[in-house]
Amino acid sequence: MEPDNLNKEQDQNSWAVNAWTLLSKLRDQSPLIQCITNFVSMDLMANTLLSAGASPAMIHSIEEIQDFTPHVHALCINVGTLSPAWLPAMREAAQVVNKAGKPWVLDPVAAGASSFRLKACLELVGLKPSVIRGNGSEIIALSKASIGATKGVDSSHESMDAMEAAKSLAQSSGAIVAVSGAVDIITDGHRAVGAHNGVSMMQKITATGCAVTALIAAFVAVDPLHALEATASALSIFGIAGEMGMAMAKGPASLRMHLIDSLYNLDQAAVSSRLKVTSL
Numbered sequence: 085m086e087p088d089n090l091n092k093e094q095d096q097n098s099w100a101v102n103a104w105t106l107l108s109k110l111r112d113q114s115p116l117i118q119c120i121t122n123f124v125s126m127d128l129m130a131n132t133l134l135s136a137g138a139s140p141a142m143i144h145s146i147e148e149i150q151d152f153t154p155h156v157h158a159l160c161i162n163v164g165t166l167s168p169a170w171l172p173a174m175r176e177a178a179q180v181v182n183k184a185g186k187p188w189v190l191d192p193v194a195a196g197a198s199s200f201r202l203k204a205c206l207e208l209v210g211l212k213p214s215v216i217r218g219n220g221s222e223i224i225a226l227s228k229a230s231i232g233a234t235k236g237v238d239s240s241h242e243s244m245d246a247m248e249a250a251k252s253l254a255q256s257s258g259a260i261v262a263v264s265g266a267v268d269i270i271t272d273g274h275r276a277v278g279a280h281n282g283v284s285m286m287q288k289i290t291a292t293g294c295a296v297t298a299l300i301a302a303f304v305a306v307d308p309l310h311a312l313e314a315t316a317s318a319l320s321i322f323g324i325a326g327e328m329g330m331a332m333a334k335g336p337a338s339l340r341m342h343l344i345d346s347l348y349n350l351d352q353a354a355v356s357s358r359l360k361v362t363s364l
C-alpha cells in the first residue's frame with residue numbers, strides 16, 4: 085500500500101476506535117442530559133438519547149433550573165419553537181452549566197427565519213456553548229448575523245456551502261461548529277473534518293437534526309476536553325445507525341423506528357467497518 089493510503093487507513097481506524105470508545109463510555113456512564121428543546125423534537129430526542137445509553141430530561145421551567153441543572157452532565161438548548169417566555173430559562177441554564185464547568189450544545193433552528201430568532205441565537209452564542217450544530221442555512225445565517233430568504237427549519241444550502249461560515253463562527257464564538265448534511269462538517273475554526281455516514285432519507289424525518297445535536301451533547305459529556313472529536317463521533321454514530329436502519333426501512337416512518345433500534349444495537353464491528361471521517 086502507498087504510504088499516503090496507509091496513513092489514511094490508520095486515521096480512519098483511529099477515528100473508529102475513538103467513536104466506539106466514546107459510545108461504550110456513554111453506555112457505561114449514562115450521562116444525564118438536560119434538553120430545553122422544541123415541542124416537535126422532544127420525543128425523538130429523548131428516544132435517541134435513551135437508545136444511545138444516555139439519560140434525557142426534558143426540563144425547561146425556569147423555576148427548576150437552580151435545583152436541577154447543577155446535576156446534569158451536559159445541556160442541549162434548541163430554539164425550534166421559541167417564544168419569549170422560554171428565553172430566560174435558556175439563559176439561566178447556560179449560565180448554570182458554565183459555572184459548573186459542564187458542556188452545553190446549541191441548535192440554532194431556523195436562525196435566519198426572523199429577527200427575533202436570530203437575536204436570541206446570537207445572545208445564546210454569547211453564552212459560550214461548547215458546540216453549535218446546525219444545517220447549512222442556519223450556520224450561514226448565524227455567522228453573517230443576518231436573516232433572509234429561508235426555508236424555515238430546512239436548509240436551502242449544502243453543508244459544504246457553509247464551510248467558511250462555520251470556520252468564521254467557530255473562531256468568533258470559541259465553539260466547535262458542526263454543519264449537518266450529506267457530509268457533516270466539524271470545525272474548530274482552523275481544522276475541519278468531514279463525517280460521511282448517513283442517508284438522505286434522514287432529512288424526511290422531522291427532528292433528526294435536533295436529535296443528533298442532543299447526541300452530540302451526550303458524547304461531549306463523556307469527553308468534554310475533546311469536543312471536536314466527540315462531535316464528529318456522535319454525527320458518525322448517528323449516521324451509521326441511519327444507514328443500518330435504512331436497510332430495513334420502507335420509508336421515513338419505519339426509518340425512524342429502525343434508526344433508533346440500530347443505534348441501540350450498534351456494535352464495534354459495524355462502527356469499524358462503516359465509519360468514515362476525513363480531513364477537509
Ligand SMILES: Nc1ncnc2c1ncn2[C@@H]1O[C@H](COP(=O)(O)OP(=O)(O)O)[C@@H](O)[C@H]1O
Pocket residue numbers: 218219220237238239264265266267268281282283284285286287291292293294296319322323
Ligand atoms: N443528504 C444527506 N445524506 C446523508 N445524511 C444526511 C443528509 N442530509 C442530512 N443528513 C443527516 O441527517 C441528520 C439531520 O441533518 P439535517 O437534515 O441537516 O439537520 P436539520 O434537521 O437540522 O436540518 C444528520 O445526522 C445528517 O448527517
Ligand SMILES: Cc1ncsc1CCOP(=O)(O)O
Pocket residue numbers: 122124125164165193237289290291292293294295
Ligand atoms: C418542524 C419544526 N418546526 C419548528 S422546530 C421543528 C423541528 C425541526 O427539527 P430539525 O431541525 O431536526 O429538522
Ligand SMILES: [Mg+2]
Pocket residue numbers: 191193194218219237293294
Ligand atoms: Mg435543525
